[in-house]
Amino acid sequence: MYRTHTCGELNLANAGKEVTLSGWVQKTRALGGMTFVDLRDRYGITQLVFNNDADVALCDRANKLGREFVIQVKGKVTERTSKNLNIPTGEIEITVNELNVISESETPPFLIENDSDGNEELRLKYRYLDIRRPQLRDRLIMRAHIIRAVREYMDGKEFIEIETPNLVKSTPEGARDFLVPSRLQHGSFYALPQSPQILKQLLMVAGMDRYYQVARCFRDEDFRGDRQPEFSQIDCEMSFVHQEDIFETFSGMISHVFKKVKHYDLGELPRLKYHDALKLYGSDKPDLRFDCKIVELNEVLPASEFGVFNTAIANGGLVAGLNAKGCATYTRKQLDELTEFVKVTHRGLGGLVNIRFNEDGTVKSSVDKFYNEEQLRQIGKVFDAQKGDLLLIGSDKISKVRKSLGDLRLELAKKNNWIDPKAWSVLWIVDFPLFEKDEESGEITFAHHPFCSPHLDDMQYFDSDPTRVRAQTYDMVINGNEILSGSIRIHQRDIQARVFGKLGITPEDQESKFGFMLNAFRYGAPPHGGCAFGVDRLVMLLSGGETIRDVMAFPKTAGGRDLMMDAPTVVDKKQLDELGISVKA
Numbered sequence: 001m002y003r004t005h006t007c008g009e010l011n012l013a014n015a016g017k018e019v020t021l022s023g024w025v026q027k028t029r030a031l032g033g034m035t036f037v038d039l040r041d042r043y044g045i046t047q048l049v050f051n052n053d054a055d056v057a058l059c060d061r062a063n064k065l066g067r068e069f070v071i072q073v074k075g076k077v078t079e080r081t082s083k084n085l086n087i088p089t090g091e092i093e094i095t096v097n098e099l100n101v102i103s104e105s106e107t108p109p110f111l112i113e114n115d116s117d118g119n120e121e122l123r124l125k126y127r128y129l130d131i132r133r134p135q136l137r138d139r140l141i142m143r144a145h146i147i148r149a150v151r152e153y154m155d156g157k158e159f160i161e162i163e164t165p166n167l168v169k170s171t172p173e174g175a176r177d178f179l180v181p182s183r184l185q186h187g188s189f190y191a192l193p194q195s196p197q198i199l200k201q202l203l204m205v206a207g208m209d210r211y212y213q214v215a216r217c218f219r220d221e222d223f224r225g226d227r228q229p230e231f232s233q234i235d236c237e238m239s240f241v242h243q244e245d246i247f248e249t250f251s252g253m254i255s256h257v258f259k260k261v262k263h264y265d266l267g268e269l270p271r272l273k274y275h276d277a278l279k280l281y282g283s284d285k286p287d288l289r290f291d292c293k294i295v296e297l298n299e300v301l302p303a304s305e306f307g308v309f310n311t312a313i314a315n316g317g318l319v320a321g322l323n324a325k326g327c328a329t330y331t332r333k334q335l336d337e338l339t340e341f342v343k344v345t346h347r348g349l350g351g352l353v354n355i356r357f358n359e360d361g362t363v364k365s366s367v368d369k370f371y372n373e374e375q376l377r378q379i380g381k382v383f384d385a386q387k388g389d390l391l392l393i394g395s396d397k398i399s400k401v402r403k404s405l406g407d408l409r410l411e412l413a414k415k416n417n418w419i420d421p422k423a424w425s426v427l428w429i430v431d432f433p434l435f436e437k438d439e440e441s442g443e444i445t446f447a448h449h450p451f452c453s454p455h456l457d458d459m460q461y462f463d464s465d466p467t468r469v470r471a472q473t474y475d476m477v478i479n480g481n482e483i484l485s486g487s488i489r490i491h492q493r494d495i496q497a498r499v500f501g502k503l504g505i506t507p508e509d510q511e512s513k514f515g516f517m518l519n520a521f522r523y524g525a526p527p528h529g530g531c532a533f534g535v536d537r538l539v540m541l542l543s544g545g546e547t548i549r550d551v552m553a554f555p556k557t558a559g560g561r562d563l564m565m566d567a568p569t570v571v572d573k574k575q576l577d578e579l580g581i582s583v584k585a
C-alpha cells in the first residue's frame with residue numbers, strides 16, 4: 001500500500017497513529033539535529049520530521065532528498081511544538097521511521113510554489129510541474145467543482161447530456177473553421193465545430209428536449225486578447241420555450257453554481273436592454289460593480305462658440321461624459337494620461353474636455369474660454385457634480401464616444417479602486433439587434449449567429465430598416481465579461497431563408513451549406529432556444545485567475561503554440577501524401 005492517508009488530511013485527532021504517506025518533496029531543512037521535510041500531494045502538505053538522535057542513517061538519507069523526489073514514509077503522527085495554523089495539517093507532523101525513495105527528480109527548472117520564479121513561457125513548457133503549484137492545482141479543482149454543480153443542476157431539471165461529433169461540416173458561423181483533411185476522400189475536409197449550434201438544434205427537431213453538453217469548441221481566430229483556439233462551453237438547448245423560460249432556467253443555474261462554489265447568494269439577476277447598456281455604460285458587457293454612468297449632453301449643452309462640440313452635434317454625433325467622483329484634484333499629468341487613453345486608435349477620440357468642481361467651491365475647466373462659470377455649473381447639474389468631482393467630456397461619432405467613455409469608465413474604476421473585489425455583478429443583456437452594419441463596408445452581418453429568431457413584432461422593418469429588427473438574443477454578463485450567449489432560434493424555414501437572404505447567402509449556398517438543416521425543418525421543427533456558457537471564463541472569474549490560460553490544464557500561448565508538446569509542427573511527407581496534400585513553399 002503506497003499510503004494510508006493523503007498529505008492533506010491528518011490533524012491532532014490522529015495523534016499517535018502509525019501512518020504511511022506518499023508524495024513529492026517540497027523542501028527539506030536541517031535544524032538542530034532534526035531534518036524537516038514538507039511532503040506535498042494534491043490534497044495538501046504534511047511536515048515530516050527525522051530525528052538525528054533516533055536514527056543517524058535515516059536522517060542522513062533525508063538530508064539528501066532533492067526537491068520533487070517522490071517518496072514514501074512510514075511514521076507516527078505527533079503534535080508539533082511550533083504550530084502552523086494556516087494549513088489544516090499544521091498542528092501535527094510525522095515522526096518518520098522508514099523512508100523509501102520511489103523516484104528521484106532532476107532539479108526542476110523553476111520553484112514549484114505559488115510565487116514561482118519561472119516566467120510563463122517556461123511554466124507552459126513544463127506545465128506538468130506548473131500544475132503542482134497550489135494555485136493552479138486549486139483552479140483546476142474548482143473547475144471540476146463548477147462543472148459538477150452544473151451537472152447537478154441540469155440533472156435536477158431533467159436535462160440530458162448528449163455528445164455531438166467533433167468532425168463536422170464547415171458552415172459559416174462567425175469565425176474561421178479549423179479544417180481536418182480527409183484521407184479517404186482527397187480534397188475534402190471536415191471542420192472542427194465552432195460550437196455544436198446546428199447539431200443541438202437538430203436534436204430539438206429529433207425531439208430530445210432539454211439537451212446539454214460540456215462541449216469543446218474550436219475557432220481559428222487571430223489571437224487577440226485572452227483567447228484560445230479551443231475552449232469549452234456548457235452548451236444547452238430546450239424546446240417549447242420562450243425567452244422567459246431560458247432566463248428562469250439559467251438564472252437558476254448560475255445561482256446554483258455561485259451557491260455551491262462561492263457560498264454566495266446572487267439574488268434576482270437584473271436585465272438591461274442592449275441599447276441602454278451602450279448608452280449608459282458604452283459596452284454590451286457592462287461591469288455594474290460600480291456606478292459612473294455616461295451622461296449625454298446634446299440636448300442640454302448651453303449655447304457656446306465651442307466648435308468641437310457644436311460640429312459633433314451638427315454632424316449627428318454625440319457629446320457625452322462621465323463624472324469621475326472625487327477626482328477634481330487630478331494633476332495635469334493624470335489628465336493628460338486619460339486624454340491619451342481615449343486617443344489610442346481603437347478608441348479614436350480627439351481629446352477630453354475636463355471640468356473640475358474644486359473643494360474650495362470654485363469651478364475650473366479646460367474650456368473656460370468658451371463656457372462661463374454659470375454655464376459650467378449648469379453642465380455640472382446634469383452630472384449631479386459635487387465639490388471634489390471631475391467631469392470628463394468627449395464628442396465625436398456616437399459609437400466612438402460610447403466606446404471611449406465605456407473604456408474610460410473602467411480605467412477610472414481601476415485607478416481609483418472603485419470596485420469591491422468581493423462584489424459580483426451578474427446580469428442579463430437583452431434585445432440585441434438581429435443584424436449589424438459594418439461601419440466601413442456598409443454590409444449587413446448577423447449580430448450573433450444566423451439562427452437567432454427576430455422579435456416577430458419587428459418583422460415589419462425587416463426589409464425597410466433591417467438594423468432596427470431586434471433579435472430574441474441574450475447574454476449573461478459577469479463582472480464585465482460575457483459569460484453566456486444564446487437565443488430563441490428560428491424554427492420556420494421561410495424566416496430562416498429570409499435571414500440567410502438578407503445576409504447575402506444565395507439560395508444555392510443555403511442549399512449546399514445548410515441544406516441538411518433546412519431539410520430537417522420540413523419534418524416538424526419545435527420552437528426552441530438555448531444558450532452556451534463559456535466555461536473557461538466562468539472558472540477564471542470564480543477562481544480569481546487573470547487569463548483563461550490560468551484555468552486550463554494545457555493551454556496554448558497567446559500566439560497559439562503548445563510549448564510543451566511543441567505544436568503545431570511540420571509532419572512527414574508520407575502523412576501529407578496519404579492526405580493528398582502538398583504544402584506551398
Ligand code: ASP
Binds near residue numbers: 196
Ligand atoms: N452557439 C452559440 C455560441 O457559441 C451559443 C448559443 O446561441 O447557444 O455563441
